[in-house]
Amino acid sequence: MAMIASDNHGLRLVTRYAVLVLIAVIFIFPLVFMLMSSLKPDQQLLQDSGSLRAFLPVGDISLQNYTKAFERAPVLTFVFNSLLVTGVTVVLSLVLCSMAGFAFVFVDWKGRGVLLSVLLATLIVPFETIAIPMLLLASKLPWVGMEGLSYGWLNTYRVQIVPFIADGLTVFLFVQYFKDLPGELIEAARVEGASWWQIYRKIVMPLSGPILATAAILKFLTMYNQYLWPLMVTQEEGYRPVMVGLQYFFQLNVAWGEVMAYLSLITVPVLAFYLYLQKAFIASIASTGVKG
């Protein structure tokens, strides 16, 4: 009996690992293909794509595609713009959306149920449907800068940041997480004399590591992958992010090696950010059941 149980256990383990390896391969191979292709000249790249060689560093391997990519487009400017816009949006979004979530869950005020429903309803509105009105709005918005009052936000960083700081999904994530925090902790802090700000800052935020990581990753990916909006609101190269920069590689004759080199370059920050927050992200998904 013990032998059979042990055999069954072994078989289950092997099956589980086989499935996991298969899934890992499915997810990793496109990345490997991208990296390997970025090292090959176009002719070889196209030849290899029909065989396993596409995933191996074989043949005429060099970094020439990377050099050409830098020549064809201001890659560093695009990466800098994307990281700036994404980074600022993520930080502001975490602060603002967590505060909104806090107010929805812990503070008792009239109309919060209705407002939360309205906020959630915005989740079903596709961005494309409001893109044009937003563009018109952005083109006329006032701004007080160093040169005084001006109108129109086009070709700026702020036009890429401000509209995306607050969003229904991020607020909803915080609301769901805060609802699971023990209410007695908040009440204890209130009895001890803590203000709402102190409760937010000293009690709720330190306990929100997992959801901060989740919201940060989701926001990072959304912002880093932005294409339509920056394409609409930035005509100047100096403000354009990486995804808009991809266009530069599809003009006239497409050099796939350079495309792959550019894609490899712009994937690095995403992977680095994910790996940095991976542990907290997985913990959050496991504990709250929120799917990313």
Added chain:
Amino acid sequence: MAGISLKGLRKSYGTAHVIKGVDIEIEEGEFCVFVGPSGCGKSTLLRMIAGLEDISGGDLTIDAKRVNDLPPSERGVAMVFQSYAIFPHMTVRENVAFGLTIAGASKEEKEAKVAEAARILQMEHLLDRRPSQLSGGQRQRVAIGRAIVRKPKVFLFDEPLSNLDAALRMDMRMEIGKLHHQLGATMIYVTHDQVEAMTLADKIVVLKEGRVMQIGAPMELYHNPANLFVAGFLGAPSMNFLEVTVQGVTGDKALVSSPVLAPIEVSAKRGPFAPGARAILGLRPQYLSVAEGGQLSGKVALTERLGSETVLDIETADGKSLVAALAQDAVFPIGTPVTLRFDAEKAHLFQPEETASQPH
């Protein structure tokens, strides 16, 4: 320290009235216990005093100041929660000092006060630990430490021992009792455990369905319950209730009898009782003894031997159950016929339908 006064206090959630007009006076330095079954409103009442629930009606005064509309932090109260509610990301030291930190106390003041609280609660060795490294009893100590460090006017305890095991509960109960003597502070303690209520309280408030059923010292409530509910709620095992018929009334005495009880004269101070009317006779199990020629008879249905005490479940001739608690270890095989004697002075006669002592 401060006295607390609740006058006509009410709480409603929409059309649901959970506190239906409560009047309680708690003296300065008193240990007052709110006791009652689940859903009686005792925790809600405590939370109203703490400021965690709005007050729908009536007046709440602490230290002669009306505090109905003050936030919790301005009422001078500290609260210990059932789930301890200690902050998991802070050390014990930071937890205990939390209120002082919020109040902007200096580092020296915090250190001194935390050390004092730790000494009182014997938890000096725990100060640098995290809550996850503590046992239930230790966590409760931290919660109490956080409460005492600010020297509040009033301590509020919301079923603080419910999550502890039986042995630890007794230890902590004694410690809370000692703490009260040591600090001399006004304390309000909510529990559904009548042993905690009886042992800790200077004053017990028995609640049922949002109303006060009786207020008094533990022994007063035990020996002189105002109504059937209080009589049945306090005391373990619970009081026996026999349906009887009033045969006659003389002054404050009534002659009662039932098919299993020969006529006997008992005190009728909870009257008026009319001859021929139904009434309930309450007999505490501790005042029933097995003796020849007793007023009640029946057969032993179950024996529970506890060493210092033997609890007998006796089935009377009309199929009713009576419980007797004998202060000795005794053996009574099931089915043994016994007669039970009681002192008529210790019997309580109740109106069948009587309820609250406070009319509202």
